[in-house]
Amino acid sequence: AAQKQGRRRIAHFEASMEAALVRRLMLESELNAALDRGEIEVAYQPQVDLATGAVTAAEALMRWRHPTLGAVPPGVFIPIAEETGLIHQLTAWVMKRAALDAVAWPQPIPVAVNVSALDLQSGDVPSMAVAALEAAGLPASRFELEVTESAFVGADPVVSEAFARLRARGIALALDDYGTGYASLGYLHRFPFTTLKIDKSFVDGVPDDADAMAILQSVVVLARGLGLRTVAEGVELPEQRAALAALGCDIGQGYLFAAPVDNCTLHRMLAEERLAATG
Numbered sequence: 001a002a003q004k005q006g007r008r009r010i011a012h013f014e015a016s017m018e019a020a021l022v023r024r025l026m027l028e029s030e031l032n033a034a035l036d037r038g039e040i041e042v043a044y045q046p047q048v049d050l051a052t053g054a055v056t057a058a059e060a061l062m063r064w065r066h067p068t069l070g071a072v073p074p075g076v077f078i079p080i081a082e083e084t085g086l087i088h089q090l091t092a093w094v095m096k097r098a099a100l101d102a103v104a105w106p107q108p109i110p111v112a113v114n115v116s117a118l119d120l121q122s123g124d125v126p127s128m129a130v131a132a133l134e135a136a137g138l139p140a141s142r143f144e145l146e147v148t149e150s151a152f153v154g155a156d157p158v159v160s161e162a163f164a165r166l167r168a169r170g171i172a173l174a175l176d177d178y179g180t181g182y183a184s185l186g187y188l189h190r191f192p193f194t195t196l197k198i199d200k201s202f203v204d205g206v207p208d209d210a211d212a213m214a215i216l217q218s219v220v221v222l223a224r225g226l227g228l229r230t231v232a233e234g235v236e237l238p239e240q241r242a243a244l245a246a247l248g249c250d251i252g253q254g255y256l257f258a259a260p261v262d263n264c265t266l267h268r269m270l271a272e273e274r275l276a277a278t279g
């Protein structure tokens with residue numbers, strides 16, 4: 001009986017593997033057409049000065065609205081885009097869209113765009129960014145790129161070169177999801193970052209978890225010593241905001257202030273100078 005049950009379980013496992021594979025292949029071919037069909041959109045999430053409550057920037061977050069599957073999360077489609085090579089087209093498109101949207105915002109705040117490690121390793125990021133800025137007429141001082149730690153594995157000279165070109169242009173660079181990956185402390189001064197985004201997993205522990213508080217405090221002190229701005233990701237509670245501000249963290253981003261919203265909504269928030277969640 002046990003053997004029979006085992007066999008059934010394997011059959012079930014294979015069937016669900018097959019379903020996952022079919023879904024995956026389907027997403028892959030659908031993603032190929034998504035840009036042309038206008039299914040890719042950009043949402044914007046405000047970043048807020050913890051001391052004053054002013055919006056200091058907005059992060060562009062890619063959205064895929066599939067006609068029958070609904071919203072496909074970036075955690076699902078970005079890895080597929082990376083494996084199929086579609087990521088470059090998507091990144092170039094988001095940069096262009098974000099620059100065009102930002103140039104019309106009622107406050108001259110920067111827009112931050114996420115770039116994938118693969119984009120950076122291709123060496124095309126500086127020319128993609130410059131093309132987006134020029135097409136929109138957006139000054140480089142209003143453009144920032146967010147890079148996750150995995151981009152530096154192997155300390156690729158192509159990546160260093162891309163960073164140097166971006167900084168020479170006046171484009172800001174943020175190290176995203178800090179604390180989750182492989183970035184050693186050494187990377188912080190070896191690469192020309194302007195901003196350090198502290199991962200949500202540390203923010204979650206604030207203010208009750210003493211370890212998370214200690215880590216945050218040392219990261220904030222370290223960042224300040226290196227002349228980097230600190231942004232805390234995933235701020236959801238007023239107690240987190242208060243504790244982060246007390247630790248000296250500069251900026252917060254999270255549902256407490258606002259979820260990612262469409263461009264029209266952000267436009268209205270910036271015009272009214274208040275956020276949905278806090279106003």
Ligand code: C2E
Pocket residue numbers: 045060061062063073074075078091094113114115116146176177233234235236253254255256260
């Ligand atoms: P990320 O760059 O770290 O972006 C922050 C993520 O946290 C976003 O998820 C945002 O919606 C979510 N978030 C913000 N505030 C809160 C909060 O208070 N609580 C919680 N639970 N979550 C919060 P999203 O939009 O699903 O994006 C996930 C990841 O996908 C991003 O993480 C980024 O790594 C990647 N991604 C998104 N858009 C792009 C893009 O245009 N290009 C690339 N290469 N990656 C992107």
Ligand code: MG
Pocket residue numbers: 059114146176
């Ligand atoms: Mg990001």
Ligand code: MG
Pocket residue numbers: 176177197233
């Ligand atoms: Mg992040």
Ligand code: MG
Pocket residue numbers: 177199200233
């Ligand atoms: Mg994150």
